[in-house]
Amino acid sequence: MNKLIVSLSPHAHGNDSVERNMYGVIIALIPALLVSFWYFGLGSVVVCASSIAACVFFEWAITKYLMGKEPSITDGSAILTGLLLGFNLPSNLPVWIILIGALVAIGVGKMSFGGLGCNPFNPALVGRCFLLVSFPVQMTSWPVTGQLTKYLDAETAATPLSIMKHAIKSGDASVLDKLPDSMSLLLGNPGVNNGAGTIGEICALALLLGLAYMLWKKIITWHIPVSILATVFVFSGLLNVANPVYSNPVSVLFSGGLMLGAIFMATDYVTSPMTGKGQIIYGVSIGVLTVVIRNWGAYPEGMSFAILIMNAFTPLINTYVKPKRFGEVKKEAKK
Amino acid sequence: MKLRTFRIGGVHPEENKLTDDAVTQVAALPKQAIFPLSQHIGAPAKPVVKKGDKVKVGTMIAEAGGFVSAPVYSSVSGTVFKIDTVFDATGYRQPVIIINVEGDEWEETIDRSDKLETLSAHPELTPEEIVERIKVAGVTGMGGAGFPTFIKLCPPPTAKAECVIINGVECEPYITSDYRLMLEHADEILVGLELLMKASKVTKGYIGIEENKPAAIKLLTEKTAGNPNIEIVPLAQKYPQGGEKQLVDAVIRRQVPAPPAIPVNVGAIVQNVGTAYAVYQAVMKRKPLFERYTTVTGKKLKNPGNYLVRMGTPMRDLIDVCGGMPEGDNKVLAGGPMMGKALNNIDVPVCKGTNSITVLTDDDAKRKTPQPCIRCAKCVSACPMGLEPYLLATASSLHDWDRVEKEDITSCIECGSCQFTCPAHRPMLDNIRLGKSTVMGIIRARNAKK
Numbered sequence: 001m002n003k004l005i006v007s008l009s010p011h012a013h014g015n016d017s018v019e020r021n022m023y024g025v026i027i028a029l030i031p032a033l034l035v036s037f038w039y040f041g042l043g044s045v046v047v048c049a050s051s052i053a054a055c056v057f058f059e060w061a062i063t064k065y066l067m068g069k070e071p072s073i074t075d076g077s078a079i080l081t082g083l084l085l086g087f088n089l090p091s092n093l094p095v096w097i098i099l100i101g102a103l104v105a106i107g108v109g110k111m112s113f114g115g116l117g118c119n120p121f122n123p124a125l126v127g128r129c130f131l132l133v134s135f136p137v138q139m140t141s142w143p144v145t146g147q148l149t150k151y152l153d154a155e156t157a158a159t160p161l162s163i164m165k166h167a168i169k170s171g172d173a174s175v176l177d178k179l180p181d182s183m184s185l186l187l188g189n190p191g192v193n194n195g196a197g198t199i200g201e202i203c204a205l206a207l208l209l210g211l212a213y214m215l216w217k218k219i220i221t222w223h224i225p226v227s228i229l230a231t232v233f234v235f236s237g238l239l240n241v242a243n244p245v246y247s248n249p250v251s252v253l254f255s256g257g258l259m260l261g262a263i264f265m266a267t268d269y270v271t272s273p274m275t276g277k278g279q280i281i282y283g284v285s286i287g288v289l290t291v292v293i294r295n296w297g298a299y300p301e302g303m304s305f306a307i308l309i310m311n312a313f314t315p316l317i318n319t320y321v322k323p324k325r326f327g328e329v330k331k332e333a334k335k
Numbered sequence: 336m337k338l339r340t341f342r343i344g345g346v347h348p349e350e351n352k353l354t355d356d357a358v359t360q361v362a363a364l365p366k367q368a369i370f371p372l373s374q375h376i377g378a379p380a381k382p383v384v385k386k387g388d389k390v391k392v393g394t395m396i397a398e399a400g401g402f403v404s405a406p407v408y409s410s411v412s413g414t415v416f417k418i419d420t421v422f423d424a425t426g427y428r429q430p431v432i433i434i435n436v437e438g439d440e441w442e443e444t445i446d447r448s449d450k451l452e453t454l455s456a457h458p459e460l461t462p463e464e465i466v467e468r469i470k471v472a473g474v475t476g477m478g479g480a481g482f483p484t485f486i487k488l489c490p491p492p493t494a495k496a497e498c499v500i501i502n503g504v505e506c507e508p509y510i511t512s513d514y515r516l517m518l519e520h521a522d523e524i525l526v527g528l529e530l531l532m533k534a535s536k537v538t539k540g541y542i543g544i545e546e547n548k549p550a551a552i553k554l555l556t557e558k559t560a561g562n563p564n565i566e567i568v569p570l571a572q573k574y575p576q577g578g579e580k581q582l583v584d585a586v587i588r589r590q591v592p593a594p595p596a597i598p599v600n601v602g603a604i605v606q607n608v609g610t611a612y613a614v615y616q617a618v619m620k621r622k623p624l625f626e627r628y629t630t631v632t633g634k635k636l637k638n639p640g641n642y643l644v645r646m647g648t649p650m651r652d653l654i655d656v657c658g659g660m661p662e663g664d665n666k667v668l669a670g671g672p673m674m675g676k677a678l679n680n681i682d683v684p685v686c687k688g689t690n691s692i693t694v695l696t697d698d699d700a701k702r703k704t705p706q707p708c709i710r711c712a713k714c715v716s717a718c719p720m721g722l723e724p725y726l727l728a729t730a731s732s733l734h735d736w737d738r739v740e741k742e743d744i745t746s747c748i749e750c751g752s753c754q755f756t757c758p759a760h761r762p763m764l765d766n767i768r769l770g771k772s773t774v775m776g777i778i779r780a781r782n783a784k785k
Contacts, residue, residue, distance in 0.1 A: 005666040005700045006426075006679050008765050010751030012348050012508060012672035012699075016713070016758040018706050075706070117707035117759075221716070269711040274723060276716075318726075325721040325743055326343055326580065327592040 018116075021269070022076030024219045028210035029083055029264065035188055035203040036091075041148030043091030044199050048083060050095045054102030055082030062111045077116050081105055084124035087200020087260060088304070089131070092143045092154045097135055101127040121311045122268045125304045132304070140300075142196035145188070157196040160185065160255035161300040164247045168295055173244040185254035200260045207259040220267045223279035228262035229253060231287025239295065246295065258290065261303035271311040278314075278321035286310050338546055338571035341581040342590075344719040345573040346752045348673060350547060351508045354632050359515045359641040362629075362656065364439060368411045368647030369684040370396060370432045371423050375475040376482045377403030382432055388415045393442035393623055396432050399470075405483045405687075406473040407432070410625035410645035412440040424669040424676055424683045431684075434647070445622045451522050452619035454529045465534040465618055472617030473624045473687075477609030478502060478577065479670060481688040484610055488534045490599040497602030498539040499531045500586050501611050503555075504570065504577040506545060507671030510691040512628040513608045515641045517544070517551040520612055521558055527611030528565060530618050535604050540565045542608070543586045545572045574673060575750035579605045581719055593746050609690070629653070629685055633694030635661035644685045650692050651681045666700035668693040673751050706759040714753035714763060720746045724753030728763035731770025736777060739770040745778070747771050 036044040059078040063071040085105050105127025113119045132139045143154035160179050167175040188203030214220045237249035273282050286306045293302025373379040378401030390409045397407040416433045423429040470485035505513040528540045544552050552569050559565045568586050580591045589601040598605050616622040625646050632639040637658025668675030714724040730738045754764045
């Protein structure tokens with residue numbers, strides 16, 4: 001007779017896997033990717049492809065030659081980091097800058113801490129912020145949508161966020177009239193006028209579709225995206241009521257990297273808190289920080305910084321915010 | 336209407352109830368029956384027979400070895416072959432009594448008729464008398480843990496029982512023995528519930544059944560239509576609803592506080608349907624606990640089925656009846672795939688707590704290679720006790736006992752939901768068990784010092 005296999009229970013598994021979750025997020029990003037091809041054409045293809053290829057290559061090379069381990073690039077996490085990094089870049093960025101970004105994202109942001117599951121900061125955002133402070137000119141010139149065959153030579157324009165910032169600085173609410181209307185922000189600024197931004201953030205609707213997919217497949221829970229978006233909406237709504245130089249909250253919600261950040265970057269498993277309560281604290285803090293940086297900080301966009309700052313607080317949140325233990329309610333009631 | 340269920344965590348394993356339509360068959364008598372002296376939580380029973388003694392079906396062969404203990408009865412007639420130690424289902428050597436089977440002669444005191452005895456026909460049964468008969472018959476929890484039933488009926492003076500909850504949940508995949516029992520012996524189970532209610536001096540009884548057993552819900556609801564004291568509670572399907580604390584939460588919306596609190600601290604006495612049936616037989620038929628319903632199942636097993644088994648029957652006999660061990664790599668479980676114990680030897684006998692023998696084959700039998708934790712928090716959402724399994728597992732593997740004690744590791748019910756749901760296939764519960772048993776030892780030592 002064959003030998004019997006012995007192990008401790010449970011002997012069943014729900015068949016979930018790291019790959020299923022990573023590729024699930026990638027599938028959720030596909031609508032936004034297709035939309036970016038539609039609006040930015042060649043530039044988007046070059047930037048996303050080189051970013052993904054570079055991230056996968058660096059992860060493979062570092063795991064194999066520096067860490068001396070079996071590379072695990074098939075788990076999809078490097079592809080995902082590459083895609084998210086690409087989404088956070090303007091579509092006219094030269095490839096050599098993207099390579100530096102990918103090296104920092106994977107090498108410094110992820111592998112230096114030990115690889116998948118060990119990094120305290122979102123690797124794609126580490127790469128993006130490194131590029132933003134190192135190459136401020138290239139990283140803040142935004143090609144206008146609709147130039148499908150142009151890459152490095154694409155015409156650039158101000159993003160809705162820089163218009164909002166200009167309104168606040170000048171104290172002139174009429175500047176805001178230049179903003180695209182909310183519907184075109186939702187669909188992806190289809191006009192040539194003022195249609196500009198990073199590759200991934202251009203169409204809020206495509207990102208929301210991705211959110212719906214991830215919630216349906218139970219890849220993420222509602223806590224982080226909903227708390228971020230609600231906080232930003234309420235906070236900027238209050239500002240708008242107090243002083244009309246602050247843009248209306250609907251435009252704020254649909255412009256810049258807010259959707260991309262709230263749905264795909266802040267929800268990164270590794271760098272977000274483990275409990276529902278903790279995730280809401282994290283989400284609300286990101287929302288507040290984003291609005292503060294956007295309105296009063298040096299940069300027009302505050303999403304990346306807000307997420308990175310809260311990534312740093314995640315271990316603290318995990319230490320102090322505990323799930324409600326079974327039977328806890330009863331105990332408190334007795335006291 | 337939204338069905339009731341427990342409020343924190345839970346998972347949905349694949350049901351795999353292969354045998355829910357298989358009418359229970361009587362299993363053949365074994366040639367030799369093995370009776371472990373420790374089939375329950377508490378002190379092992381003490382043998383009262385010696386080598387060469389003749390015994391009948393229903394003869395006491397070992398008496399209770401302490402207050403928290405239960406006697407063991409022979410399920411066969413024959414001669415005591417020897418009193419020895421063998422490996423039991425837990426993998427440890429345990430003292431056993433081995434009996435060579437000769438014929439099938441029963442003790443005369445046992446009423447073998449099928450006549451239904453109702454509680455109203457027996458007014459002479461006082462609560463004390465019922466508890467005594469349950470104690471003498473060696474009835475223990477039939478759901479798995481095996482706590483002596485009579486002790487649950489005598490709660491500590493600080494707690495007051497308000498209701499009896501019968502556990503017909505059977506949330507473990509594969510197992511159908513409780514389901515078949517409910518369909519085939521509904522009347523006896525209801526009398527058993529009435530006996531338990533009378534014994535614990537309460538007037539309210541519930542039977543919790545998951546919605547995937549509509550036939551059992553319908554049958555029992557019909558049979559209790561005229562009885563306002565017994566309520567059949569259909570429950571939404573979710574594992575581990577059959578856990579005592581989860582069931583109490585699901586049925587009466589009360590959460591048992593952290594250990595050492597037990598369900599009766601919130602007024603509930605929980606018993607398995609198998610136990611209710613055993614109580615009926617013990618009290619009304621004077622039949623000690625020596626046979627039980629057991630499911631023998633597995634996707635690759637030729638003829639899986641439900642059996643009425645004499646305890647002491649080697650599991651190998653039952654697997655052979657079902658077509659023998661399948662080809663390939665097998666894992667044989669005493670119990671279901673979520674909480675069952677993997678056996679290294681299938682000659683161990685069916686005991687009071689053996690609700691199922693489950694044979695998993697090939698891929699089902701093997702674990703996948705663990706990957707790094709991606710901190711997806713799915714284990715935290717799945718934990719029915721509101722714990723943080725990833726943290727307990729990591730801290731336990733680092734032997735940080737103070738930390739895991741602070742993080743309430745002793746509340747863990749070892750249901751395995753965390754590991755079931757983990758995308759990275761991490762062996763979390765292995766580490767948590769290590770931490771939990773170590774912390775329990777530390778707490779016991781600390782209390783002993785005081």
